Amino acid sequence: MLHADYTFPNGLPGAQPRLIQQRSDRYTLHTLVDVGHHARRTARHVRQDPADHYRVFVPISGMAMARTGSNDGMMVPGVAVIGTPGVMEFSGSGLRGYILELPVRDISEPLRLSAPLSAQIDLRSGHGLMISDMIQNLSKWRDTLTGLDFDARCQDLAVLICKALGGDPQLSRAERGLLAPLARQRMRQRIRTDGARTLNPKALAADLGWSQRTLQSAMTEAGTTYSDMLRDERLEEAHRRLSQFHYQTVADVSEDCGFSSPGYFSTAFRGRYGETPRELQQRTRAARLGVPGAANRRISPHPPLARG
Structure with a gap:
């Protein structure tokens, strides 16, 4: 537990914030789950827990005011605040995020x-x-990490934090391995917004904050290319929509996911999933109507006529 005084809006005596803690001899990660409170680490707490640590505040949602040393700042999603060792104070409402020591x-x-x-x-x-x-x-994989794994990942985080603070533009091979999944996530967001029609390698690299050459190297090392990744993510989004939204036509899904040719979309979809978009859509509709086994069987779009 982070040594500090906590005050909750409802004033419950003896209450503690909802913190999930991962800790080793060197590092600590606090996961804050919907915390609405005021926390203050005073000189008394420093004497009780004098460990010489920086604290990196990473808010995911909600807002808080942080004071570290003599500096005040607002903690908002998208910005990490690095607090000086010793005295600190922060307060907020509905705060979710992390504190890495x-x-x-x-x-x-x-x-x-x-x-x-x-x-x-x-x-x-x-x-x-x-x-x-x-x-x-x-935090997500905390139950599967050994102490050595936890320390190794925290050391990697310390290196990245130093590079961010020092403006070092270089990435190691291991760090480039983090970039391809982030590119995939950003593609997915753009596809769901506008089909990623205006996206291109240069724009994606700039959006991620790296050069096009760095992004290309990361994708090559991950065994893929920009075009292959974009096609795969568009197909995944189309499959998700056809599986969940029975009211959209195949043509609408194809267009919304950024495919310029319905014929190419159908061919690529069948090559990936073993059935056409229309067949998946029919299964989805049949399942919603309660047809037994519809979710697990493929339905031909043109069933054969019964013989008299």
Whole structure:
């Protein structure tokens, strides 16, 4: 538990915030689940828990005001706040997010800092986007990680944080391995917005905060290309819509997902899923009507006539 005083809106005595904690001898990750409270770490708490750590606040939803050292700042989704060791204070409502505690030397030595650091990192692109994704996955897979795994991932996070703060544009091969899944996520978002019709490799790279060359290298190392990834994500979105929304026509789904040719869409869809879009749509409609076994069997669009 993070040593601090907590005050809740309902004033429940002795209540504690909903924190999920992962901890090793070097690192701690607090996952905040819908916390609405005021927390203050005073000099007394520092004496009780004098560990020399930076705290990286990563809000996912909600808002909070943070004070670290002599600096005040608003914590909002998309921006990480790095708090100085020692005294800190924050308050907010409906706050969900993470607090990562890192040894001071993990930040100060690589950056050659002579004084405590208080800074912010943009989590929407570049190193920041990778940091946000890694922290969320670290919390998500907490039950499957060994202590060594946890420490290794926290060390990787410390390296990325230093690169973000120092403006280092280079990525290691392992770090490039994080980029392809993020590109896939961003493609998926654009497809659901406008079919990704205006998306291209240069625009996607800029959106992620990297050069086109870096993105291309990441995709090559992941065994794919921009065109293949975009086609696969469009097919996945089309399959999702045809499986869930029985009122959309196949032509509408094809167009909404960014396919310029209905014929190509049908051929690619059948090659991927073993049935045509229309066959999947008919199964979806039959299942909604309660036809027994409809969800698990393929229905021919033109059933044979019964022989008299």
